[in-house]
Amino acid sequence: MTEAAEEPLSAQELREAWPVLSREDRVQGLRLLPRDSAEDLFFELPSSEQAAVVLALPPSERRSWLRLLPPDDAADLIQAAPHGERDSLLQLLDDATRKEVSALLAYEEDRAGGLMHPRFARLRPDMTVDEAITYLRAQPRSSLATLYYAYVLDQEQRLLGVVAVHELLASPRGARVREVMKTDVVTVGEDLDQEAVSRVFRKSGLIAIPVVDAQRRMKGVVTVDDVVEVVSEEATEDIQKLGGTEALGEPYLSIAFSRMLRKRAGWLSALFLGEMLTATAMGFFEHEIAKAVVLALFVPLIISSGGNSGSQATSLVIRAMALGEVRLRDWYRVIRRELASGLALGSILGAIGFLRIEIWQRFLHSYGEHHLLVASTVASALIGVVTFGTIAGSLLPFLLRRLGFDPASASAPFVATLVDVTGLIIYFTAASVILRGTLL
């Protein structure tokens, strides 16, 4: 980008253009900004882009950027870098931070341990409020990043209680910390999955939650601003999977076209292979179709109704699972609800379908002398297909979770494919029973 050298982009312009710039242009743009604006923009970037920026800089400049980050963000950046680069990045940190970052890297990224900040304010239970305030005042600024609460630990680093820093201010100066602390502390285990962590935040309304190990030793703090990101990312993944694609993992407009295509083509091809069974099923009924072409007319209507009802059921159940409203053991309550829903919805659509055929017949004589039988076939097939779609859509997420997969993989297209094949069999079976001796 030679123009950049002539007229550097402002921070705002760079921010706007960022998604469409090449890596070189990004780094170039950042280096031309005043240092403080450049740092602000750097902080806003997702870890993967921070890593790309740092690695695109000459080694002599990397250290100053990496050292800007608190340990948890530095750990995320290093995790986002290619394997071969991680050690050299780790070496750029000062000793204390490197130790903290290495400890964080040992946790999986999507666990409480991988989300937490290792620096937090510690108090002893026997300090007075005044001593505690003086002590907190003396802490270096960088360790205050998450100082909304101070945690009271015993000699073995076990968590005894918590006190909000602003509540310390409102407490009598001579009181002991143990008298003003809250002992009924909400904690999360270091290996708790991040979705579960976000549920604890939603339920408790806290802005920071301590992470403890099995011995209740405190390891760090997860703060709610990281959880907003988690909640949003998890929802993005679920929505993309529900739509029948692999989760992109990058913004739609900035992901490379070829990578996006791969993530979409995989599922689409798999679904297509599954959907081929409909051609086989239709082939099985070719004879019936040849005898009564009128049956073919309603094939799209019937299978899509099954797909639509399945899509409703699967997205309701998948979201309820993600929110923790529905757990594995609730499967029986869910299936009872969905069986009733399916029958009711199927009856509504069946009734509309019946009327549609009879009204068209009345005015256009579209469906021949056996129109009543045709209408009955379509109506009863709709009840069966919609009920099956609803049950399949609601049970599939349970089945996937039980088998250890992500329930959100029970996407609307996946359920629709499953229901299409079965729907054809239901439809033609109903036809062969109802129309035997007349049309068939």
Place this chain on the structure above:
Amino acid sequence: MTEAAEEPLSAQELREAWPVLSREDRVQGLRLLPRDSAEDLFFELPSSEQAAVVLALPPSERRSWLRLLPPDDAADLIQAAPHGERDSLLQLLDDATRKEVSALLAYEEDRAGGLMHPRFARLRPDMTVDEAITYLRAQPRSSLATLYYAYVLDQEQRLLGVVAVHELLASPRGARVREVMKTDVVTVGEDLDQEAVSRVFRKSGLIAIPVVDAQRRMKGVVTVDDVVEVVSEEATEDIQKLGGTEALGEPYLSIAFSRMLRKRAGWLSALFLGEMLTATAMGFFEHEIAKAVVLALFVPLIISSGGNSGSQATSLVIRAMALGEVRLRDWYRVIRRELASGLALGSILGAIGFLRIEIWQRFLHSYGEHHLLVASTVASALIGVVTFGTIAGSLLPFLLRRLGFDPASASAPFVATLVDVTGLIIYFTAASVILRGTLL
């Protein structure tokens, strides 16, 4: 529930059983708990259920529960109560809180003004750090609920700067507040939509953001814990709409069956009515089907491929819009990407479809002497249908937003229905061109 009187439920048991209990059993259960456990459980409830609990109590007991809540939560509860009850609930509050709650009720619930807490810590710029700390210590506890930051205001209540309370502690006691405050404050306007508010939080990583009016007078503070809820609720709505149902607005297992059915039946019936056009379209091609029944066999395969690719595109675009990655003015970039994706994905599926027919033909002789023409028809229809599905799925959210609707209403089933009808026309048109003179 007569057993309850004999052996009261523990708080944990009541929490677990809550979704399946009637309103009377819930209130009964709460009244039998120790007051502090009952209050903890009450705080965890969504506003609508808090309102139901309070209204189910005798009027003499309502006041003590309502007064537990901070003004923003009280406003939410009153908003969730039936219109006829709101005034009587408002009268239960003390004068100061009633004034604050009334002001909050004037804002729409899904705007920054409707999310904010009206109580926050105010400082004057000329106070010393020591005076500021003393002043904050003297505030009543209830106004400290959101005291992570103190806001520096001038005489006209205009926002001059912000200082984190824990940073006050780390500042020299004699310094002036104006010297230690940060003046580059991230704010949101009182009418900003809550989705936009959540994006500001995600970008800034702050835990509280001041709400200001057009004159930069500070009206309150939005805290990140409320935003976690917003992000989660918005995602729930989007996922449910994408699945082709109205947003439930209540947990899946606790919403009344009849209400859930109404929310599902509406969309399902509308989609069914739209899908009826497929029967009309098929009727239009009845003659061709009668002549070449083999064409009917691939109808489900072809229309479902269009539906699946449309579902992918619409869910990717809807999510990118909700995250603010894609704006209205990006429509041209999106359609260019999706056109390329559609052609590529369609070619992949077309190739697989072509092979499938030729392989079956080789071993089973399923498709007669014109198998190559049939395979070409299916392959070219797939390219057309998948491309159309992808374009329709990506453009529909833009169209809906442009017309002022929620883009998430471009659900997978909605797009599939749209694509089914068009897909049939594309397929039979391709057939009539390619097969003319042979099968047709």
